[in-house]
Amino acid sequence: MRVFLDLMWFFRERKGHYLGGILLLMLVSLLGLIPPQIVGAMVNRIRHHQLTAQEFTHWIFYIAAIALAMYILRYFWRILLFGSAIKLSTELRFQLYRHFTQMSPSFYHKHRIGDLMAHATNDIQAVESTAMDGILTLVDSITTGILVIATMAITISWKLTLIALLPMPIIAITTQLYGKILHRRFTLAQAAFSDINDKVQENISGMRVIKAFGQENSEKQAFADLSKDVIRKNLAVAKIDALFDPTIGIVVTLSYFLSFAAGAWFVLHHQLNLGQLTAFSIYLGQLIWPMLAFGWLFNIVERGHASYDRIRKLLAIKSDIADKPDAINSVPSGSIHYTVHSFTYPESSMPSLQQIYFHLHRGKTLGIVGRTGSGKSTILRLLLREFDVENGDIQIGEQSIYHYTLDALRQAVAYVPQDHFLFSATIAENIAFAAPDKSFAEIQEAAQMAQIHDDIQQFPNGYNTIVGERGVTLSGGQKQRISIARALLMDAEILILDDALSAVDARTEHRILESLRKNRSGKTTLIATHRLSAVEHADLILVLEDGKIAEYGTHASLCSENGIYRAMWDRQQLESLVEEGGIA
């Protein structure tokens, strides 16, 4: 039952609805007590041949009126209580979503997508059920139970009532026991659902790779194994689930048996009349529901409890990237200064960067080159505060980036990541993703700069063509250029291109860089690349080796050094000559 206390914040928020709903629910229980009294009275009058036709019609009318009132009240309590439960699930889903948006990349490194999705679907559903059916069964089993028992004891016979209640402790003891086991098993079943959810998500996303490597059968087998695990764990839940009703059935039968045996004895000894025994048996019938509800209550509550615990654990994780209490909320601008003594990723034991010291004046272009894994992306991701530097600092305009709010910092930076992502929306919407207020003309202008405008014109609906999972399939180079257009539209102080030109040919790359130089004068650009031609015109080039700056300078100075850069340049020149058939 602790879950009700845990959810108290929500019940307080919706106290009007819950109090109203509970009141109506109690009213229904109260009204339900009247018909058995009427029937009991009628039986006694029939037995003594006193019931007139007019009296009979009146009684029937009263019963019908009560039934109608109960029907209407039931409708309204359902709206109040069930409507609130839906509000709770919406609220929890929103809390989770907001939490997800605040989390840093290391959170997504640790938590699988399928698991997060399971929290936002199955677990929330279980909590919703607690706030819906849980409250209903709690209030109904207690109020109806107490009212019916009190009416039986006061208006008919307290002795017979006590006898009827003798088997009740069995319900209390067994439901407690079943509830504990159910909690444990349901937690395991939900975790298994997370696993299978994750497998489905991963397999659908990677279906092309699975097929290309002919791994369908082994993946099918892995999926079947996970499926079996889910079935096994849910069957374990179902087995404990299945014990609730039969146990209550036994208690109800026992109660009936004891009541009728004792009731018949009371009638024979004139301690009770037949009408009273009839009314008592109707009340006993009315007790079946509260008893069943009590069993269900434990069942529902334990599921909700297990799921709410899972959701709370997720919500309790603090983002390792957060605003300082006195963070500045103005967009940073100015030259960029790195003094990173060393940086190690949270899950890693080896530093990925060491002694990264450089200064880039405002409006200049920085090129970062180096072998794969040398730390190019890491340098850029630190500027975005995807990860924080513990040992060192990064400044923009002589102010540490950690003194700005994340919002302000990210407004200053437009980022084209290596793994670009397009949403299932139109091309125009994808480009305007970070700047939805921009005009269509500005969207087109950004597309022109990114050299994707002509391609877009060829699509069936131009800028209104849907892309992503349910839309047209774009080539890697087209996706890359749409991502570039998206970043350019932001017109930010700093533009980061992280290997963002890898899927375009050398001529298109040249045109994109040309238009950047023309349109972004006075603004800073950071380019990480494998292709040196992309940084040929950069004002400063860093050559990385194993996370350290091995060489730095301009293209001309580095070429004259005869070092790593010069060797890379010569090799790439040779490769492009071969590609163009320049060498016989």
Ligand SMILES: Nc1ncnc2c1ncn2[C@@H]1O[C@H](COP(=O)(O)OP(=O)(O)OP(=O)(O)O)[C@@H](O)[C@H]1O
């Ligand atoms: N999230 C992470 N957790 C732990 N280590 C990481 C993480 N991301 C990158 N690394 C490691 O940091 C090092 C630098 O990686 P980074 O992605 O910066 O290299 P890169 O030069 O951009 O490579 P590429 O040219 O292949 O993109 C690598 O050894 C990589 O394995």
